[in-house]
Amino acid sequence: MKRLRSKLFSMTVLVGIVALVVAACGGGDPTATPRPTAAPPTATPVPAKPTATPVPAPPTATPEAMVGGVPDFPDAKFGGTLIRAKPSEGPGWDGHRERTENTQDIIDPVYDQIIMVDPHNQTGGMVNQLADSWEISADGLTYIFNIHPGVKFHNGNALTASDFKFTFEDVILDPPEGIASIQQGLFSSVDSVLAPDDTTVVVRLSGPDAAFMAIIGFGRILIFDEQFIEAEGRERMQEWPPMGTGPFMGEAGAWDKGVSVEIVKNPNYFVEGRPFLDGMKFFFIPDKGTRIAAFLTGQLNFGVRPNNNEAAELNSKLGDEVFIQRASTLTWWDFNLDTKNPPFNDVRVREAVAWAMDKQGFILGIQQGNGILGGTIAPGTGWEIPESELLTFAGYTGTRAENVAKAKALLAEAGFPNGLEADVWTRQHPSYEPVATLARAMLDEVGITGALIFAEQAVYFGEQRNLDVWDIQAAGHRFNGTDPNFMLKDYWLEGGQRNVSQFSPPEINALFAEQNAEADPAKRLQLINEIERITLAGYANPIQYFTIGQYAWYSYVKNYFTHTAYKANQQFRDVWIDKG
Numbered sequence: 001m002k003r004l005r006s007k008l009f010s011m012t013v014l015v016g017i018v019a020l021v022v023a024a025c026g027g028g029d030p031t032a033t034p035r036p037t038a039a040p041p042t043a044t045p046v047p048a049k050p051t052a053t054p055v056p057a058p059p060t061a062t063p064e065a066m067v068g069g070v071p072d073f074p075d076a077k078f079g080g081t082l083i084r085a086k087p088s089e090g091p092g093w094d095g096h097r098e099r100t101e102n103t104q105d106i107i108d109p110v111y112d113q114i115i116m117v118d119p120h121n122q123t124g125g126m127v128n129q130l131a132d133s134w135e136i137s138a139d140g141l142t143y144i145f146n147i148h149p150g151v152k153f154h155n156g157n158a159l160t161a162s163d164f165k166f167t168f169e170d171v172i173l174d175p176p177e178g179i180a181s182i183q184q185g186l187f188s189s190v191d192s193v194l195a196p197d198d199t200t201v202v203v204r205l206s207g208p209d210a211a212f213m214a215i216i217g218f219g220r221i222l223i224f225d226e227q228f229i230e231a232e233g234r235e236r237m238q239e240w241p242p243m244g245t246g247p248f249m250g251e252a253g254a255w256d257k258g259v260s261v262e263i264v265k266n267p268n269y270f271v272e273g274r275p276f277l278d279g280m281k282f283f284f285i286p287d288k289g290t291r292i293a294a295f296l297t298g299q300l301n302f303g304v305r306p307n308n309n310e311a312a313e314l315n316s317k318l319g320d321e322v323f324i325q326r327a328s329t330l331t332w333w334d335f336n337l338d339t340k341n342p343p344f345n346d347v348r349v350r351e352a353v354a355w356a357m358d359k360q361g362f363i364l365g366i367q368q369g370n371g372i373l374g375g376t377i378a379p380g381t382g383w384e385i386p387e388s389e390l391l392t393f394a395g396y397t398g399t400r401a402e403n404v405a406k407a408k409a410l411l412a413e414a415g416f417p418n419g420l421e422a423d424v425w426t427r428q429h430p431s432y433e434p435v436a437t438l439a440r441a442m443l444d445e446v447g448i449t450g451a452l453i454f455a456e457q458a459v460y461f462g463e464q465r466n467l468d469v470w471d472i473q474a475a476g477h478r479f480n481g482t483d484p485n486f487m488l489k490d491y492w493l494e495g496g497q498r499n500v501s502q503f504s505p506p507e508i509n510a511l512f513a514e515q516n517a518e519a520d521p522a523k524r525l526q527l528i529n530e531i532e533r534i535t536l537a538g539y540a541n542p543i544q545y546f547t548i549g550q551y552a553w554y555s556y557v558k559n560y561f562t563h564t565a566y567k568a569n570q571q572f573r574d575v576w577i578d579k580g
Contacts, residue, residue: 070271071120071574073559080577082280082557084303085291087430089258089284091458092238093250095222096171097180099461101567104220106261106282108570109275110154111222111244114145114164114201115213117481119569126217130159130245131201140208145201151270153225154241154249161195166226168193168203176234185490185497186215186480189516208517210524211485218481218565247275247573258284276576286430295552302553308368311550321555326370327562329549330378330479333362333435334541335424338467339503343422348414350539353472354394355407356446357439361400362544366435371545376492376535377528379546380564381482385529393536407446419447425470428454435544436474443472464500473500481565484528488512492535503540556580 090103118125131145151159175181189209194202241250248263255261264279295304337344363371377384426436440452463469479486490496494504515527551562556579563569
């Protein structure tokens, strides 16, 4: 139990745990003031049995015709605005320091990347964006990107190779003191970036990186305007409007703080005929029921995430007017443990936590069945250990009574026959609170008692890695892409930006280096599997479940589907509205 908490957090005592968990099913990413207003649905969610992971299908087929590397959509229509909702505003508008999708979803359409994952293909594949073409050296250590000429930032500044060099080196790899870089760990293999002329970018790696193309294609590698930042300062990137080259742009006065923000069509976008939409407007609505009700009445037309009961209501009331996609996600929930200090520096105590957590209870109670079991490597990516092997680790099988008994026995063996005290610390946020509350009840049952602490957003993100502050951290995470390096670099390597438990035995780092240089996919898979076994057996962050997402939009919104790697299709360059 960390004593610093009294200085940093307000502690909330909760009662009626089961009622809270059921009422909060569904979640989002909230904290602001509701605007369009409407009465929330009143139905009480009824947990459903877990279902197999669906295979998502895009609502419209991908055409084969390509114009200048960009798909041709002869039936597309111009005009219209997507009206969306986010649970809250993010802390700021700098896409290289803010992780939350409350920031990222709004600014992604404002920027371009050097290349991107094909947004029309669930299985991946890189397509050109700001780079017209690229070459990779035979040794895999040098990447040459040929930049599309004539691209301009929204302020009229010309995009040049120097902007890529600046973004990679000064924004991602070596940001100013006091400014976080959320992509820094993923770019650890980059040795240097050169801009020999205005349209050529040369990236040299210090060693092999099997996932480098996936990292720059999946990752939110938003290209910043060097000239703009030199004139305005880096802190300007936290302010509105953002400054990119993307198909949509922010305008001064378009952000009504706490209420809404709007981005509009970039009339000078370098891809001819794009975007189709006039713009997108986002309302900040913390209450999920209010968001669903606003969607039902047509005040919103895109982007709500219904749970099972809400999806049934949408189908019942809107019929063919609504499209609902179920999709596997790369989002998971876990409980990070302070592996450097007692009592969780003892693997027996950490394993006891794993037995104490009822994974199916989380899937049913929090997700209404829309979740699947998984380990260190996301299920369904092809890189994970077989399910039969996953089920041999603590907490994946057994009755509740059996697992509680195993947890108590391990605690006794570790010297805690009467249990121990450890706080559960998490973000003050409607999707985090029910998970942490249910976990607190499960831990109490095995004798791990303590407080339930909700940290305000800024404190939570500022103290995630501070082991002096928390004992057990309840957290939700999302991988950027399906390559295992996304899962390993940030979360399980020594010094990884999101390795908050600080568990990283030397063998993990050695195996990671070996798999990163392995050209044979089958041999690389064996090495990845071994890393997953080590991380699972360390119980530094017992993983509870991966989510299955449900997403709804009106059927007149065309040519969109939610990618398994959610952020891989968030630019909306090729989306249009067709109301007939």
